[in-house]
Amino acid sequence: MALVLETGYTSINKKGEELCGDNVEMVVTPDGHTTLVLADGMGSGVKANILSTLTSKILCTMVSNDIDIYECVETIIQSLPVCKERGLAYSTFSVIHVDKTGKGYLIEFDNPEAIYMHGGKCVELGREKLEVLDKTVYKSDLSLEENDILMIMSDGTIHAGIGMLLNFGWQRDEIKEFLDTHVRPGMSARCAAWLLVDACNDFYVGEPGDDTTVAAVRVREEEKINIMVGPPLDKSRDDFYVARFMKDCDKKIVCGGTSSQIVARYLGKEVSTSLEFIDKEIPPIGYIDGIDLTTEGVITLRKLCELSDKYLSVSDLSPKEFTSAKDGAGMLAQLLFEEATSVTFFVGQSVNVAHQGLPIDTTMKLKLVETLSKNLIKMGKTVTVNYD
Known part of the structure; x- marks a missing residue:
């Protein structure tokens, strides 16, 4: 039976903010390639939303058109508007670019490291370190198999519960343990993303201290x-x-x-x-x-x-x-x-x-x-x- 790629994401705003400082963009090309970008703008509210929206849209357009990743990152660094207060133009990002069978790559810049689930358990991806205009970017080659799930996220996930239920936030190993226990076979990409954000919201006691977004892709059989x-x-x-x-x-x-x-x-x-x-x-x-x-x-x-x-x-x-x-x-x-x-x-x-x-x-x-x-x-x- 043919394999297909499904995607989904869930996002909650920082308490008191009408706009989310995270943004997700996705493009599916006629040849079946999917490009999914999650960007997290510096700070929160309107300024962060502008930074993340520009970053995700520019990257999604360039990567989906097979432009070299070095050129993509250079464009982002040179394009973002500079904040008058901080004198910085900054947005983190994660990019997934795969065909419908799950082959492609992952690019990460300053977001929490992506979580890869294979065989129902979290396993580590190999990462290659790249230097682009004095910025450290990580690249991982992807060859996803049936029922594999790859999750990218903003730092609202690892900050969940700080000063509330958890002293130092929700550590990556603890998140992986949670996913190992709660992601069931057959769960969709959208449902897996919701599951993690919902747990983060619980640690925030319903009052998120940061924008929190999780996006996921999953390879599955056609039904x-x-x-x-x-x-x-x-x-x-x-x-x-x-x-x-x-x-x-x-x-x-x-x-x-x-x-x-x-x-x-x-x-x-x-x-x-x-x-x-x-x-x-x-x-x-x-x-x-x-x-x-x-x-x-x-x-x-x-x-x-x-x-x-x-x-x-x-x-x-x-x-x-x-x-x-x-x-x-x-x-x-x-x-x-x-x-x-x-x-x-x-x-x-x-x-x-x-x-x-x-x-x-x-x-x-x-x-x-x-x-x-x-x-x-x-x-x-x-x-x-x-x-x-």
Whole structure:
């Protein structure tokens, strides 16, 4: 099965600051190379934000165009505006540049050393010391394997808890021990980044003393998921519609009562429904042999869209994994947000007679699918929508 590269990051601001002094930029080129840059501007607030934004955007553009790293660093040093108070122009940075199979390099300047997870455990990367205009920069060659995770971070991570719960901050070895214990197999890059920042926020007791950002890349197997939402306009095409839905995927999801009946009839199976209301706002799930998840339609999809907005927010610290979810929306989120790399929607546009007299119509369903599709694309998924 093909390998793909996924990315994600989480960032929280220093207490009392509206703008973050860290910035993350990413570019994916047509040939499949990903460039991810995390920059940390000197200080905090507006000035730091300007420095980190300029640094990350310039580096991301230059590195993604294969410009020599010496020239990239020289450009940054000569381009940043000088602070009138300190007389300095300074921003740290970490740069990951890899192809979709994980081969490439890592460049680091004054950020905490990146953490590399291989085989579920943190291991050390080899580092080459480079001197550029009297600045020390480190380069590591990368050859990431399946399920490897590489994390880059700002110094808010190692400063977590200083003067609060920890005397000397959160040391690198302690961070590695935490990740060894808490990063589970199959966890996405976005979820791994959230996990570390959330722990830092706990050490800060919810009042960060510094901007704290973690960005991660992960190499993983491709996973294709098909999701059927609603019956087709032409009832005579039910079997054709379901036959397409059942092909070329790793997992299958059916949303909606009528859709469930159509799929069950095609498969020669029965639909059974759970009577357990895990969440009073979300209808129970159903079961069909041969289908990975069966849920109610519009109400569950509306809740899923809310979860997708939170999942995408880089500053939202609500959980980014849903492995323990038992309700339809949470289980959908786990499959679509955490596990899928590509999602194909099969959207039926028939009017559901069960919705007559209710504030639910086909237009609402289509809008929910459109919103969800856009958010999945923002998550880095490949999305296809088929209407019937």
